[in-house]
Each structure stands twice: as C-alpha cells, then as structure tokens.
Amino acid sequence: MAGKNCVAIAGDTRFGVRNQTVALDSNRIFKINNRTLFGMTGLNTDILTLRESFKFQMNLYNLEEEREISPKTFAHNVAQTLYSKRFGPYFITPIIAGLEGEDYTPFLCATDLIGAMEFPKSFVVAGTGEESLMGVCETFYKENMEPDELFEVISQCLLAAVDRDALSGWGSVVHVLTKDGITTKRLRTRKD
C-alpha cells in the first residue's frame, strides 16, 4: 500500500501443503535495497529460487553500475525474468514496492506469473486471499497517509482478509518503508 512518501508491504508467514500447515515462519518479503521491497506469493520453491536469482542479479548490477537500482528498473527486471520462462513459468505473483527518485515518490508494481506489469497508485494484493484483501483495502485505503496511519491500515486490512481465508494466517509481518529506513513489525494473527 502507498502512503505519503512511504510504502508498506504486509504478508502472512504460513507455509502449508494443501490443508496442512507445515511452517509458521516462511518469509516471503525481501529487501532489495534501501529503496525497494519485493514480496512474492505462490509456489514456495519458486519463491526461494527467485529470491536467490534476484539477489545474484542485483549484486551484479551494483558492481557494474556502481549504484543502487531504482524500484522501477527492478520491476522491469522482474517482468523480464518471468517472461523468459513464458512456456514453463514460475508460479508466483510478485509485488514490488519502493520509493522512487529524489523526492521519494511511492512506487507500486504487481505482475502476473509471466510478467505482465501494472502500476497502481494505491495498493496491490496477491495470494490465496487476494479477493478478500482487495475488498478490505478498497474500503480502508485513503490517499496520502502518514507512515503510522499506513501501518495501522495495512495491518487491519491484512488481519481482516486473512481471517476469511482458510489457507492464510498463522503469523504475519509488516514492513513500512520511508526515507528514514524500514521498520518491521510482527502481528499477532489467528492460529487456526
């Protein structure tokens, strides 16, 4: 979700196989650099593979370009990587959130599993509970929220949506990215 010169990403931390919950601490939101956060949902093995793949690509970028990648460029990189597997895709839905440029304008991007990008201004959702999430976010979102308010809103949206989805929950984490840095908080969710 985007706020005033800040963005936030929230996600649950459940790893399950069909109906069985296997792990409660699977982290799916990764920091690319101080300006970009990258979250993925979908097949866990693809999430792990792509985490390593993008880490590798970003390291090379930093060495070659001698600067940090901007969120917009990273988003295009993600789309390119996913489309390269057009006929044998990675089964993930990535979300990129970051602060772009000198004046820290919020940047959000979501793509589908083969790299079709969209750049909404307000919020992006992904996962098994995405329909519930969409509804709640639509209701509670408002423009130009300060970081504290943004944290409250995104937390409540996640908790409400996750309680209506059988396959989500069992722990959650919220990252808020401002020009001063990233704050990470864990929320107490339902464990059923």
Added chain:
Amino acid sequence: MFTLGSVLDNELKSSVEDFSFETEFSTNQLMLPNIEKPFEFAQSIISLEKDLDENDNQPMFHQQKKEERKERALIKGSKGTTTLAFIYEKGTVVAVDSRATSGQYIASQSVQKVVPVNQYMLGTLAGGAADCQFFLGHLGRICNLYELRNNEKISVAAASKLLNNILYSYRNYGLSVGSMICGYDTRGPQLYYIDSDGSRLKNSLFSVGSGSPFAYGVLDAGYRWDLSKEDAIDLGRRAICAATFKDSYSGGTVKVYHIDENGWVKISDDDASELWYRYEEKEKKNK
C-alpha cells in the same frame, strides 16, 4: 428438488392404530426429481471435493469427468471440519470446531456442529451441513416418538441403528453425513459413528473431518479409560485445538460437551486461536 413437506405429512398421518414400522420410520420420504437419470442429477448437485478425488471403484453413472461434475454442481458444498468424541469411565466427551469453508473461502466461523438428539444424546455434524442437521433432527423426532410409545428411553444403539437404516436407503443419492451419535444409556456411555455410505461403527473414540488425523494424534496419545472428568474434557479440548492449528479448514471456536447419566452439558466454548496462545504460554511457563 427435494420436498421436505412430505416428511412431516407422513408422520402426522400415522396414528396409533395404524402404527407399523413401514410408515413410522418410512424411508422413501424425500422425493427424487422427475427426470431421466435422477440419481446422476442428485449426486451432481452438490460438489464436495472429497467425492471428486477418487474415480476408482465408482458405479457406472459416476464415470463422468471430474471437471464436468464440478461445473454442473449447483451447490458448492462447504465442508472442512474436525469433530471428535470418546467414551471413558465417567461418560462421553464430545468436542467440535465451528468453521465452514467452501473451497478456501471461510464461509462461517460460527457453525453449530453438535445437534442435540434428546437430553442424553448428541449428534455431531460433518460433511453436508444441511444433510446432517435434517437427519439428526429427524432422529430426534423418532426418538421422542419411541419414548412416548414405549415409556422408556431409547438406547443409543437403537437410535444409531434407526439412523443407519434411513441413511442406507438414501445410499446413492449423494448425501454426505459423517455423524457420531454419542450418549449415555443403561449400558453406560456409548458412541457410534454413522456414515452416509451406510456404515455404523461402534468404538470408544472417533474423530471425523479434514482435521481428524491431527486430532487423532493428540487423542490417541492421551486417551485412557480411567481418566478423570477434568482430564477427559481437557483432552478433548486440546485435540480439537491441535487440529484447528494444523488443519486450515478447521477453526473458529472449540466447543466441548460432556454426557453422563444426568444428560448432556455444554462445558466450554473457547476461541480456537486464543486457546492455542494460552496453551503456548502454559508450556513456556512449565519449561
């Protein structure tokens, strides 16, 4: 579709003089629609994921493609549950969760999965909610009539046998009932498992539903015949709590009931997630 009016009419019509087992516990009261291949239609109406998984050993009219059947289903069945019951020295303990899911959407967190049959018998609900509620309510009516006619309480064995026979006659209609009849009668605490496939099993402990493997783990580890009342209730509660934690399709609240010679009593009704956090804290303190 099914007409329920005919059930009540039949019962009212049968007077004491005309009493006979055929009309009393008459089985073909729910009518099938007047089309060709009524059984196929009846079974395809409701789609419950478990029915669609196995295509082996199915009779002729089941050999449609999984996808076709799923599309034609008019009712998306909501299932996903954990119910358990066990008998021990002092009575019967019944524990259930309260979540209903249709697919992965949580349709409700407050479903009543225990249906009282009469004052000393409870039935649990698993599979199709409407099916279970109707047939357990019907069983309650039959048991009441039996008591009035024979001036004695019906035994759990007899009540479960009656339900079993009724369900067996609806065997291929696509019903889904996985109920446990739990009670206390002159023989002591009794527990029967009744299925819409027509099975009737007697045992000292059962767990039914998608979360049953997880509940069995806790239940089997802690079960003894000579448990104290407090320990037995706690065992039931812990087993359901474990199942709600592990199984995504179980959750909501954990309800525990106890049945002894004085009848059934609702012991507790706790939020499943809060219970889990409480147990976690207790474990930390114990360490």
